[in-house]
Amino acid sequence: MSTTQEATATSLLRFATAGSVDDGKSTLVGRLLHDSKSVLADQLEAVEHASRNRGQDTPDLALLTDGLRAEREQGITIDVAYRYFATARRRFILADTPGHVQYTRNMVTGASTAELAVVLVDARNGVVEQTRRHAAVAALLRVPHVVLAVNKMDLVEYDEPVFAAIAAEFTAYAASLGVADVVAIPISALAGDNVVEPSAHMDWYGGPTLLEHLENVPVGTDPSEEPARFPVQYVIRPQTAEHPDYRGYAGQLASGVLRVGDTVTVLPAGRTTTVSGIDALGTETDIAWAPQSVTVRLADDIDISRGDLIAGGAAPVPTKDVEATVCHLNERPLTVGAKVLLKHTTRTVRALVKEISYRIDIDTLEQRSGASGLEVNEIGHVVLRTAEPLALDPYSANRHTGSFLLIDPADGTTLTAGMAGEAFDTTSAAEQPDEED
Numbered sequence: 001m002s003t004t005q006e007a008t009a010t011s012l013l014r015f016a017t018a019g020s021v022d023d024g025k026s027t028l029v030g031r032l033l034h035d036s037k038s039v040l041a042d043q044l045e046a047v048e049h050a051s052r053n054r055g056q057d058t059p060d061l062a063l064l065t066d067g068l069r070a071e072r073e074q075g076i077t078i079d080v081a082y083r084y085f086a087t088a089r090r091r092f093i094l095a096d097t098p099g100h101v102q103y104t105r106n107m108v109t110g111a112s113t114a115e116l117a118v119v120l121v122d123a124r125n126g127v128v129e130q131t132r133r134h135a136a137v138a139a140l141l142r143v144p145h146v147v148l149a150v151n152k153m154d155l156v157e158y159d160e161p162v163f164a165a166i167a168a169e170f171t172a173y174a175a176s177l178g179v180a181d182v183v184a185i186p187i188s189a190l191a192g193d194n195v196v197e198p199s200a201h202m203d204w205y206g207g208p209t210l211l212e213h214l215e216n217v218p219v220g221t222d223p224s225e226e227p228a229r230f231p232v233q234y235v236i237r238p239q240t241a242e243h244p245d246y247r248g249y250a251g252q253l254a255s256g257v258l259r260v261g262d263t264v265t266v267l268p269a270g271r272t273t274t275v276s277g278i279d280a281l282g283t284e285t286d287i288a289w290a291p292q293s294v295t296v297r298l299a300d301d302i303d304i305s306r307g308d309l310i311a312g313g314a315a316p317v318p319t320k321d322v323e324a325t326v327c328h329l330n331e332r333p334l335t336v337g338a339k340v341l342l343k344h345t346t347r348t349v350r351a352l353v354k355e356i357s358y359r360i361d362i363d364t365l366e367q368r369s370g371a372s373g374l375e376v377n378e379i380g381h382v383v384l385r386t387a388e389p390l391a392l393d394p395y396s397a398n399r400h401t402g403s404f405l406l407i408d409p410a411d412g413t414t415l416t417a418g419m420a421g422e423a424f425d426t427t428s429a430a431e432q433p434d435e436e437d
Contacts (some may be wrong), residue, residue: 013219016111017093018134019120024151028189035196038085089215103378105329107137116145125154127169129363136362145217148184154191158201185210196436206371225291228256228312229401231345248295254400257289267309267391269320273300307347309391318389324418326382328374335373341407344390355383395419
């Protein structure tokens with residue numbers, strides 16, 4: 001078995017859904033869970049009972065997520081609802097995210113770890129501002145795969161030209177943001193068309209159902225094609241009679257592959273050494289790949305502590321000046337001059353907000369300069385000055401070591417989610433014309 005096959009032997013897909021209230025997202029999630037046999041009998045019975053009380057002849061599958069919607073209405077800060085289900089082919093973690101502009105932070109939270117985003121569109125309305133916003137957030141977070149689910153096809157008489165026009169417009173817009181993999185699927189969540197079972201009403205569509213695509217979309221990346229990044233969580237020095245000289249560095253491999261004999265650089269110090277040993281679950285091994293948790297031993301005694309980064313391949317250059325795209329998550333604005341804590345992998349350092357270069361209008365992607373602060377849900381480009389050097393990769397190259405959080409030093413609350421480097425080419429994207437063809 002190859003390294004790639006071993007690394008992806010347990011097939012798990014994390015995906016996020018986004019759509020406005022009227023697009024039928026709750027019904028889609030309910031249909032997906034129901035038709036994939038992922039709903040417990042008592043849950044289904046409760047839904048059937050509630051539906052009968054409302055005078056409905058058939059179960060309203062949207063009720064499967066009603067409790068989550070109620071939580072949202074109570075004003076919970078990070079109100080992403082996670083659902084876990086599985087089929088014979090794959091396990092899934094579904095992040096059900098709200099789509100309104102005032103919940104941009106929630107979609108950022110749900111999609112930050114997703115490998116696929118399902119963007120829901122009402123076939124009657126086509127691509128609207130909400131749709132563009134969802135595509136922009138998916139592009140911002142470098143979600144590798146996007147599904148355009150054109151819902152309510154039953155209300156447009158399963159008309160192929162309607163679907164084709166929406167798919168062409170969305171695909172062109174997503175491409176302008178740098179989203180390369182877009183799959184459009186015509187569905188009716190209410191009737192169950194092309195969600196789990198193929199539709200009998202759209203013989204013109206020869207592609208997969210939504211579940212088929214979710215089961216077969218490539219998961220993860222090939223670790224051997226990524227540079228090794230190993231944030232140190234803990235230094236192990238037993239100093240016992242059995243292990244008097246043992247010195248190991250424990251953590252989770254964020255990306256890439258580490259082998260015994262590899263040359264690595266310890267950051268931010270910049271010292272170079274080689275991997276002398278790797279321990280996994282108490283057993284010595286010659287190789288480790290992301291996202292394994294292991295203990296790494298090095299050939300040289302180097303002053304290493306929690307927060308240092310052991311990097312293979314082309315190592316990032318440590319810097320105290322961090323330029324990043326951020327999404328502000330807190331009700332308190334992020335202002336120029338604010339003193340914060342910056343948490344990057346296992347390292348937390350003091351930082352100062354030196355500059356807010358511009359705010360991004362998430363609807364038009366226009367860069368609005370002159371902002372003195374970022375309000376909750378706003379996305380912008382900032383310059384930070386840290387008290388200690390950090391080894392960040394560009395987020396576009398590595399989602400794990402290119403991301404960070406800004407934290408309030410006074411009470412420890414999370415303020416902002418950050419992505420090192422530029423978000424996307426907003427200039428060319430904003431100038432992208434609206435095409436009907």
